[in-house]
Amino acid sequence: MENVFDYEDIQLIPAKCIVNSRSECDTSVTLGKHTFRLPVVPANMQTIIDEKIAIYLAENGYFYIMHRFEPEKRISFIKDMNARGLYSSISVGVKEEEYGFVQQLAEEQLTPDYITIDIAHGHSNAVIAMIQHIKKHLPESFVIAGNVGTPEAVRELENAGADATKVGIGPGKVCITKIKTGFGTGGWQLAALRWCAKAATKPIIADGGIRTHGDIAKSVRFGASMVMIGSLFAGHEDSPGETVEKDGKLYKEYFGSASEFQKGEKKNVEGKKMYVAFKGPIQETLTEMEQDLQSSISYAGGTKLSAIRNVDYVVVKNSIFNGDKVY
Numbered sequence: 001m002e003n004v005f006d007y008e009d010i011q012l013i014p015a016k017c018i019v020n021s022r023s024e025c026d027t028s029v030t031l032g033k034h035t036f037r038l039p040v041v042p043a044n045m046q047t048i049i050d051e052k053i054a055i056y057l058a059e060n061g062y063f064y065i066m067h068r069f070e071p072e073k074r075i076s077f078i079k080d081m082n083a084r085g086l087y088s089s090i091s092v093g094v095k096e097e098e099y100g101f102v103q104q105l106a107e108e109q110l111t112p113d114y115i116t117i118d119i120a121h122g123h124s125n126a127v128i129a130m131i132q133h134i135k136k137h138l139p140e141s142f143v144i145a146g147n148v149g150t151p152e153a154v155r156e157l158e159n160a161g162a163d164a165t166k167v168g169i170g171p172g173k174v175c176i177t178k179i180k181t182g183f184g185t186g187g188w189q190l191a192a193l194r195w196c197a198k199a200a201t202k203p204i205i206a207d208g209g210i211r212t213h214g215d216i217a218k219s220v221r222f223g224a225s226m227v228m229i230g231s232l233f234a235g236h237e238d239s240p241g242e243t244v245e246k247d248g249k250l251y252k253e254y255f256g257s258a259s260e261f262q263k264g265e266k267k268n269v270e271g272k273k274m275y276v277a278f279k280g281p282i283q284e285t286l287t288e289m290e291q292d293l294q295s296s297i298s299y300a301g302g303t304k305l306s307a308i309r310n311v312d313y314v315v316v317k318n319s320i321f322n323g324d325k326v327y
């Protein structure tokens with residue numbers, strides 16, 4: 001791999017502005033049969049999303065993916081979303097019981113609008129078999145498969161029937177995969193995204209490593225249709241993570257889906273727990289993201305997200321923060 005870089009190494013180059021106000025810029029994106037207000041989805045992790053946030057996001061035009069760590073709640077969740085006239089978006093794994101779950105959904109004529117296969121190492125026969133199983137029993141569901149980090153993996157999952165692939169092995173804030181295994185896209189996630197996007201014929205979701213709102217625009221520039229974000233969505237007053245007080249300040253927990261805290265045992269641990277500063281409602285972050293992305297579109301010289309895809313860029317190795325730590 002040549003030209004390896006990450007988010008902080010890249011600056012996008014402005015093009016002539018064609019709008020009179022940033023409010024003219026449209027940040028919406030279509031994925032499957034639905035159009036969403038932002039190309040952003042909170043991570044399908046237990047400290048990031050729960051049923052209440054999922055309903056809020058769906059009601060307000062945002063994309064969500066419910067996590068898979070309370071499997072027994074998924075059927076009632078889909079029914080509840082259907083009853084409210086909202087789209088449903090769930091996650092599955094690849095273990096034996098998940099095959100029965102997909103069949104049960106088909107038998108009960110419950111078709112989730114989106115199903116995400118949420119596995120650490122998505123370039124595997126197990127994920128290919130699950131894509132085919134879902135497509136056989138629930139052909140109308142939009143299948144997102146991951147996670148992967150190579151063009152070969154993107155092509156194989158697309159060929160198996162995935163409607164979108166999720167790129168990112170190990171760049172996450174609570175991820176320790178790179179330390180524990182030596183593998184992954186941590187430290188060069190943006191370059192890996194570009195590499196994968198060149199092979200993709202369907203949408204790519206960039207997953208992990210987003211530390212600033214500008215990183216969303218950079219992801220779009222390098223081929224992402226959607227960006228999955230964990231840490232920036234942790235810590236909200238409505239986030240599901242536990243709130244703790246330390247030295248008079250409030251924090252919220254954020255833990256990895258492969259952490260000991262999630263698994264309940266110390267086996268194949270590839271995630272850790274951290275505490276992030278308590279902040280206001282999730283809508284404040286969504287609104288700020290939308291405004292920042294509207295500004296990005298204006299700097300790209302367009303009125304839609306697609307304008308960002310065409311801008312030039314420079315590689316400024318690790319220098320844009322001039323040594324100032326912003327996160």
Ligand SMILES: NC(=O)C1=CN([C@@H]2O[C@H](COP(=O)(O)OP(=O)(O)OC[C@H]3O[C@@H](n4cnc5c(N)ncnc54)[C@H](OP(=O)(O)O)[C@@H]3O)[C@@H](O)[C@H]2O)C=CC1
Pocket residue numbers: 093094095118119120121126147168169170171172175177207208256257258268270
């Ligand atoms: N995006 C990322 O970088 C990463 C994300 N995660 C997150 O952690 C959660 C747990 O992931 P995961 O462990 O995959 O899910 P599961 O614990 O549900 O494991 C899924 C199945 O795949 C097997 N498996 C897991 N990893 C491997 C591997 N490297 N090689 C072969 N088989 C494997 C497991 O068996 P067995 O356990 O016996 O090996 C199990 O049968 C997910 O939510 C995932 O998104 C985890 C790590 C990295």
Ligand SMILES: Nc1nc2c(ncn2[C@@H]2O[C@H](COP(=O)(O)O)[C@@H](O)[C@H]2O)c(=O)[nH]1
Pocket residue numbers: 043044045147168169170171172173174175176177178207208209210228229230231232255256257258259270271272
């Ligand atoms: N290696 C691990 N990666 C994990 C784990 N739990 C979640 N994740 C991934 O991180 C992103 C979120 O990244 P962030 O930088 O925005 O915080 C999430 O979507 C997963 O792909 C884990 O335990 N280990």
